[in-house]
Amino acid sequence: MQKIAIILLLTVLVFVAGYSFYDLVHTEIQSGFVQFSIVLIVGFTLIIIIRYITLIYFSILKNVQKTRDDVEPRICTEKVTILVPAFNEEMVIEASIESLLVQTYPYIEVLVIDDGSKDRTYEYAKRFEHVDGYKSVKALTKPNGGKSRALNFGIENCSGELIMVVDADSKLEPDAVELLVQSFTSPEIAAVAGSVSVINRGNTWANLQALEYIEGLNMVRNAQAFLKLVNIIPGPIGMFRRSALEEVGGYDHDTYAEDCDLTLKLIAEGYKIDFEPDAIAYTEAPEDLLDLIKQRYRWTRGILQAIRKHKEYLFNWRKRTSTSFVLWYMLFEAIFWPFMDFWSSVFFIYISATTGLSSLIVYWWAMFTVLDMAGALYCLLVTKEQLKLVFYAILYRLYFIGIINVSKIFATIEEWFNIEMSWGKLERKGRI
């Protein structure tokens, strides 16, 4: 009840700030171009507010639904194969495998696929090979060919009915597999995503990403899961029904976001995608800005490649309503939002330089910061995370998202012109 009251209060504050903003603009600006631009920005802001409120509302509904369903746990006996694709992961592969061996779920086959590493990844993984009752570990190696090929190789060589995919730099909570298996409640559910949490908190960049993962990724997935339409199964933790994977032909090799592409293929086939917030994987976030840009650049281009690949569904909303909806949502997040955010900042600078009406920027910034803080507070309370992270929402809006949006815009332009790109593997610090 307290949480809802806080959210309502913050929502009212957002609307008060929005109205003040509109009132100020309406009375002080006369130029047609500027007024048109302001209307555009107010429209954009309203869409963002609706987005935030809808996501939080759906997330609350999903939590209520989950609490209700938790009363009757399902008895599961399906064998789970955990695929760990690894390329030059000697720093983290051992910790990753160890976290899989302590899983509470008994029927597990761990398959490490060394994708032609130049370091000792395969050797380290090989040391863990064993068969122990229902649990086993096996390391396979193949010539380097990319993550998607490594995963398909794993799918061909595994025996589980459910296939879990984890990144070699992620570490799972002991009950993660058990919780994910429980979520396959109907044959319609083809995949279930888990929560991703940043493990290397400490510096400001990592803390900002920790907040972003909680609020921007996990909460969004939780809300999408209310409709069973999670649009990306994250690399660090996701589980698939093998039959569904085989039906859509496994992973394709033509995008840099193979996880997003696969999820879209499953949704297009009419499958449902769920989310289990309590199944947690810890991952290493980039600790410096250039690595962060590198990651976001690849994410953006990969997502755009996946959208482009499935573009025929964009306008096919009558027959493929859910696929079309998911694609439009992704397009909004990947292109419209960063461009509008960037353009709004430039516009406010222009306004300040030409008319001196710089107070607009405060109202605009305050509105988004309040929204971010409200969302952050809700997510932190629900996930029982450190509440101090809520203050990072100020820095997030102040400069973090601005810098990220610039790289997203450049990535979009480069994708538009088909400029060549590479995978952009991040160097691990071995913090997991």
Add this chain to the structure above:
Amino acid sequence: MNLIAFLSFTILIITILTLVFGVIAYFLYKAREQKKSTKEISYQDMTKKLGSKYIFLTDTVSLKSQDEES
């Protein structure tokens, strides 16, 4: 002191700096990736390329001319 004016000025400056910094950071990232993608060559590959048994630590031009002569 007018708080709104102060905040406006502060946020405006931060916004300008963020956009400029974002562009600089992006090009720094591109430059770093460009540098990384420069092909590394091993001693063996180099000797194979030059067609000689040893690599003489002289300048490229003289090395090339020696090689061509042989």
